[in-house]
Amino acid sequence: MCEFCLKHGEGKRWYLQAKNYSDDLLSDVRRRKFIERFFTNVEALEEDVEQLNRLEKAPAVLRGMIKRVITRRMKRDHFGQVVPIEDVEQIFNFVNSIIRVACICRHITLGEEKRYCYGISLSPSGGKLGQIFRGLDKSFLNGPDTQGIEAVSGDVALSDFRAHEREGLCHTVWTFQAPFIGGICNCDRADCLAMRSTVTESVPVMFRAEYVAALDRDLCTGCRECMRVCQFGALTYSASNAKASIDRRWCYGCGICRSVCKKDAIKLEERREVPVTANLW
Ligand code: SF4
Ligand code: SF4
Numbered sequence: 001m002c003e004f005c006l007k008h009g010e011g012k013r014w015y016l017q018a019k020n021y022s023d024d025l026l027s028d029v030r031r032r033k034f035i036e037r038f039f040t041n042v043e044a045l046e047e048d049v050e051q052l053n054r055l056e057k058a059p060a061v062l063r064g065m066i067k068r069v070i071t072r073r074m075k076r077d078h079f080g081q082v083v084p085i086e087d088v089e090q091i092f093n094f095v096n097s098i099i100r101v102a103c104i105c106r107h108i109t110l111g112e113e114k115r116y117c118y119g120i121s122l123s124p125s126g127g128k129l130g131q132i133f134r135g136l137d138k139s140f141l142n143g144p145d146t147q148g149i150e151a152v153s154g155d156v157a158l159s160d161f162r163a164h165e166r167e168g169l170c171h172t173v174w175t176f177q178a179p180f181i182g183g184i185c186n187c188d189r190a191d192c193l194a195m196r197s198t199v200t201e202s203v204p205v206m207f208r209a210e211y212v213a214a215l216d217r218d219l220c221t222g223c224r225e226c227m228r229v230c231q232f233g234a235l236t237y238s239a240s241n242a243k244a245s246i247d248r249r250w251c252y253g254c255g256i257c258r259s260v261c262k263k264d265a266i267k268l269e270e271r272r273e274v275p276v277t278a279n280l281w
Pocket of ligand 1 (some may be wrong): 219220260265
């Protein structure tokens with residue numbers, strides 16, 4: 001179990017606990033202000049990108065110290081976890097409203113509106129989270145032509161997520177000041193700041209999934225489709241036996257490789273039950 005499951009989930013998956021999505025948590029004015037600033041203060045996110053760029057040039061000791069400070073701050077304010085599609089489905093089954101919004105990361109990295117992010121709430125019509133989103137200036141991302149926010153059903157959202165999975169995007173849940181969970185997104189390493197920070201720069205701002213992939217070599221035909229979509233460098237190919245294999249120490253348990261394997265050679269197992277990954281988050 002990750003640290004948040006112990007702290008915020010009473011030993012169960014923290015992101016499957018309805019109380020962590022509750023409107024009551026948005027009675028906290030500081031949390032509401034944090035969410036408003038998050039979506040309107042694009043300059044602060046751009047500064048985070050600059051900070052990551054500067055970090056690469058810092059001396060090793062200082063770099064280690066700064067990384068720990070950033071991770072600690074993010075665990076308080078905005079931390080995520082990779083979730084496979086079956087857990088996304090469970091979340092969509094108990095939330096009562098889902099709103100699709102443009103991704104703020106892609107706004108910064110691509111300068112384009114990409115609608116990969118979803119606000120989720122237990123309350124119909126988005127409850128207090130919906131009020132916050134509706135109160136934001138509609139041009140908060142890409143100017144007056146932005147599509148703003150769209151309410152979608154669980155079925156539509158799940159179908160979107162399945163389509164994004166086929167594109168190779170991995171799913172993640174996000175806190176806005178833990179333990180409140182207000183967002184679920186579709187990420188990739190090139191454009192998503194959290195993945196860049198966690199995987200490329202080794203500054204963790206999200207946990208690995210509660211799962212890890214396992215590959216059945218007898219079923220694998222070596223087509224390498226799985227390698228094409230793994231964003232974490234966990235899959236390799238052996239030319240000598242024409243099979244793929246997974247280095248589970250690098251696996252984030254997203255399950256994206258599983259969805260493209262036509263031979264059903266990949267499944268997910270509980271991370272905590274695999275000795276080599278049980279303590280890797
Ligand atoms: S996609 Fe499946 S069959 Fe193809 S290399 Fe990967 S595990 Fe093997
Ligand atoms: S090997 Fe692990 S990290 Fe890579 S795509 Fe598969 S589940 Fe995700």
